[in-house]
Amino acid sequence: MRKLYHIIFSGRVQGVGFRYTTRYLAKKYNLCGWVKNLANGDVELEVEGEKTDLDNFLDELKEEFRGYIRDYNLDEFSFTNKYNDFQIRF
Secondary structure (H helix, E strand, O other), X not given: OEEEEXXXXXXXXXXXXXXXXXXXXXXXXXXXXXXXXXXXXXXXXXXXXXXHHHHHHHHHHHHHOOOOEEEEEEEEXXXXXXXXXXXXXX
């Protein structure tokens, strides 16, 4: 089953390679979407693909930044197929 996740990460998630690691992992799991820094210091992520791949991606991302992520808010939606790659947005 394919899904779309919209996630806001908080903590020390800017200036630590978070977006670049997110892009690397998204490509590793064949996921599409985008990631960007927010003005308040959080990072916003929208990513879609197979639910199993999304969950593995998220687990690996949380493990990689376990000392930096204080909290995250995940909303799950139906797959949209509106992305064809994964980008870092500025």
